[in-house]
Amino acid sequence: MTDTPTIRVEGVSKRYGDAFAVREVDLDLAAGECVAMVGHNGAGKSSLIKLMLGLTTPTAGGIRVLGGDPASAAASHIRRQVGFLPESVAFHPSMTGRETLDFYARLKRVPRDGNDALFERVGLEPDAVKRRVGTYSKGMRQRLALAQALLGGPKVLFLDEPTTGLDPALRQSFYEIVRDLRDAGTTVLLCSHALTELEGQADRVVVMNRGRKVADGSLATLRGLAQLPVRIRLTLPSGEVVETACANDDKVATLRQIACEGPELADIEVVQPSLDEMYAHFLRREAAE
Amino acid sequence: MNTLLTIAAKEVRDGLRNRWVVATTLLMAALALTLSFLGAAPTGTVGVGRVEVTIVSLSSLTIFLLPLIALLLSFDAVVGEIDRGTMTLLLSYPVARWQVLIGKFLGHAAIIAFATVLGYGAAGVALAMSGTEIGPESWRAFAAMIGSSVLLGAAFTAMGYLASTLVRDRGTAAGIAVAIWLVLVLLYDMALLGLLVADGGKTVNAGLLNGLLLANPADAFRLFNLTGFKSVSQFAGTAGLAAQVQVSASVLLAVLAGWVAAPLALAAVLFSRRQI
Numbered sequence: 068m069t070d071t072p073t074i075r076v077e078g079v080s081k082r083y084g085d086a087f088a089v090r091e092v093d094l095d096l097a098a099g100e101c102v103a104m105v106g107h108n109g110a111g112k113s114s115l116i117k118l119m120l121g122l123t124t125p126t127a128g129g130i131r132v133l134g135g136d137p138a139s140a141a142a143s144h145i146r147r148q149v150g151f152l153p154e155s156v157a158f159h160p161s162m163t164g165r166e167t168l169d170f171y172a173r174l175k176r177v178p179r180d181g182n183d184a185l186f187e188r189v190g191l192e193p194d195a196v197k198r199r200v201g202t203y204s205k206g207m208r209q210r211l212a213l214a215q216a217l218l219g220g221p222k223v224l225f226l227d228e229p230t231t232g233l234d235p236a237l238r239q240s241f242y243e244i245v246r247d248l249r250d251a252g253t254t255v256l257l258c259s260h261a262l263t264e265l266e267g268q269a270d271r272v273v274v275m276n277r278g279r280k281v282a283d284g285s286l287a288t289l290r291g292l293a294q295l296p297v298r299i300r301l302t303l304p305s306g307e308v309v310e311t312a313c314a315n316d317d318k319v320a321t322l323r324q325i326a327c328e329g330p331e332l333a334d335i336e337v338v339q340p341s342l343d344e345m346y347a348h349f350l351r352r353e354a355a356e
Numbered sequence: 357m358n359t360l361l362t363i364a365a366k367e368v369r370d371g372l373r374n375r376w377v378v379a380t381t382l383l384m385a386a387l388a389l390t391l392s393f394l395g396a397a398p399t400g401t402v403g404v405g406r407v408e409v410t411i412v413s414l415s416s417l418t419i420f421l422l423p424l425i426a427l428l429l430s431f432d433a434v435v436g437e438i439d440r441g442t443m444t445l446l447l448s449y450p451v452a453r454w455q456v457l458i459g460k461f462l463g464h465a466a467i468i469a470f471a472t473v474l475g476y477g478a479a480g481v482a483l484a485m486s487g488t489e490i491g492p493e494s495w496r497a498f499a500a501m502i503g504s505s506v507l508l509g510a511a512f513t514a515m516g517y518l519a520s521t522l523v524r525d526r527g528t529a530a531g532i533a534v535a536i537w538l539v540l541v542l543l544y545d546m547a548l549l550g551l552l553v554a555d556g557g558k559t560v561n562a563g564l565l566n567g568l569l570l571a572n573p574a575d576a577f578r579l580f581n582l583t584g585f586k587s588v589s590q591f592a593g594t595a596g597l598a599a600q601v602q603v604s605a606s607v608l609l610a611v612l613a614g615w616v617a618a619p620l621a622l623a624a625v626l627f628s629r630r631q632i
Contacts, residue, residue, distance in 0.1 A: 083631075120448045123631045143450040151448040157441035159366070161373035173362045174449040215445075 071134070072097050073223055073254045074119060079128035081114055081278075088114035090278040091128070098222070101245065101255040103265045105346055106275030112258045113154055115275070116225050119256075120151060133222060147175055150221035154228045154258075156212040160201030164191060164211055167200055168218070177219040189214045190240060205232040213244065224248060227258045242268050262342040272342070274349045281353045286342070290315060293348045295340035301325065302334035359451050360459040367463025371429075377467050380425055384475025387417055392479040407483055407494045408591045411501050414476060415581040418505040419574050422472065423512040423537055429464050430516025431533035434627065435526050444632055454624045461517055461620060468509035476502050497585040500605075504580050504612065511573040511615035512536070518619040521627045544572045566603055573615040580608040 074096040081089040089111045096102055104112050117123045118130055121137030130137060135145045158167050165182070172179045186196050189210040195203070200211065209232065216224060226245070230238045245268065249255050259265055265272070272289055274282040282289055296312040299321065303309065313321040318337070325335070340348075371377045391413040434457070437443040446456060480498055484490060490498075519532035548568055552560060560568075569575040583589050584605045 117444075117632070122444060122447055140452070143452070146448065146450040149448065151445065153441065153444050153448075155441060156445065159370060159442060161370055162366075166369075170362065170366055171449065174359060174446075174451055176450070 075131045079125045082126040099252045101249040102271045103269035104258045104273045110275040111278040148222040150216035150224045152216040152226045158200040164196040171215045185214045224255045293345045298338040300336040363459025364463035371467045380471035385478040388479035422509045426509045426512035427516045427533040430513045431529045434520040435529045453628045465510045469506045507612045508577045514619040518623040521623045576611045
């Protein structure tokens with residue numbers, strides 16, 4: 068890991084007409100880091116990714132991806148090292164899976180003999196590869212989309228809502244691939260509103276709301292920031308369930324107290340605030356300000 | 357392989373898959389063959405007429421049909437891909453925007469060239485096989501007609517691309533394409549005629565008229581084919597006009613080429629500034 072971040076976003080705003088899609092966002096992403104960006108629809112996640120891809124130019128602020136401006140004319144060498152899986156991905160329906168990947172491999176100037184391995188990696192059957200993309204199911208399209216994003220072993224990977232429409236088994240294999248890439252030093256930026264499935268996948272979580280970054284940190288840091296109560300669920304021998312709550316910092320003391328001084332228990336369950344709850348908390352705080 | 361060629365080849369394959377190529381080629385061939393066998397009917401005979409008659413008929417066919425095909429093929433090229441979401445992914449690849457635009461244009465122009473050469477070529481072959489005597493000058497005129505038809509098709513394809521990059525909505529792009537066809541193919545000549553009649557030759561002199569004719573690619577095409585070859589202009593009834601027109605064939609071709617390059621260049625500039 069190097070000290071200079073692979074992606075640096077500094078004071079970036081993007082305005083469409085009168086509406087700000089992104090507002091004064093600062094963000095650094097390092098190599099080998101998997102960052103989840105969460106926020107509901109219209110929070111500016113996709114707009115930020117488009118800016119980082121150089122598809123749009125910021126109204127204010129600056130973006131460096133792999134040391135260069137992604138929207139400049141000389142961005143070709145940057146884009147060759149970037150993989151992108153767009154939200155609700157679309158391919159040309161009349162091309163087969165293989166033709167599609169060949170087409171993108173040519174554009175990226177990547178040798179095409181690695182395509183078979185890629186199909187295998189994302190779990191696209193040889194039978195399916197020969198069929199036209201128009202006949203694909205949502206899951207197959209998503210696998211093809213991941214395959215094209217992995218072309219050429221990208222140093223930066225943008226995944227916009229990558230797991231919508233995937234079944235749980237597929238989701239797991241999806242995150243396995245993402246983990247492997249991250250361990251190999253790729254910067255992965257993952258957008259989602261399926262928050263619960265991001266727990267345990269992301270090293271860092273960035274919360275976006277109405278174009279602003281409202282929180283940024285590891286799950287533990289966010290928990291500390293949010294100061295949300297930890298719930299402790301006690302099951303009595305009679306089967307009765309009692310729930311109590313305490314601050315995160317008092318958790319250990321409270322548990323000790325219950326264990327030593329409390330009644331006899333059949334079970335103790337400690338429920339940490341989920342990402343969903345923390346997200347809701349940050350939005351509430353933002354709305355209150 | 358070159359990026360431009362990769363994109364162009366994809367466009368051609370798309371055209372083959374969705375039957376555009378087959379449909380246009382068959383349409384062009386069917387109309388060309390019909391015209392070459394029945395086109396001599398006004399001269400009192402049914403059967404294969406002189407090749408010059410066929411050239412006159414096919415030129416008129418080109419002016420109406422080819423712009424329409426070209427515009428239908430191209431109006432969706434940019435706005436449609438943005439709409440379907442394929443453009444976002446394409447532009448995230450190491451390709452410049454002008455490469456996307458020119459590559460797609462080359463693909464569409466190749467489809468038009470293929471359909472025209474094969475469709476009209478079929479008529480030429482039919483003429484030759486039916487035993488009509490065709491001199492070398494007539495063949496040259498025939499070849500020039502096919503070549504300039506391709507150029508006219510490319511010009512309207514370029515205008516379709518301009519319409520496609522100009523707007524954010526496919527319906528609007530389609531509307532603009534229809535308007536381009538109506539104005540340049542149908543209304544322009546009528547307006548010009550009306551102007552000449554109303555003016556009565558007072559202010560509109562030959563120079564101005566030539567300029568006005570050159571301002572429309574369809575008219576440049578017509579002038580090139582109907583006045584460029586003496587043998588053809590006799591049959592087109594434009595021999596008198598041919599004597600008046602002081603614009604050389606190379607200038608007319610340059611004008612047509614300009615009608616390809618200018619809209620395309622403008623579209624490339626607009627597209628490069630577009631926020632996808």
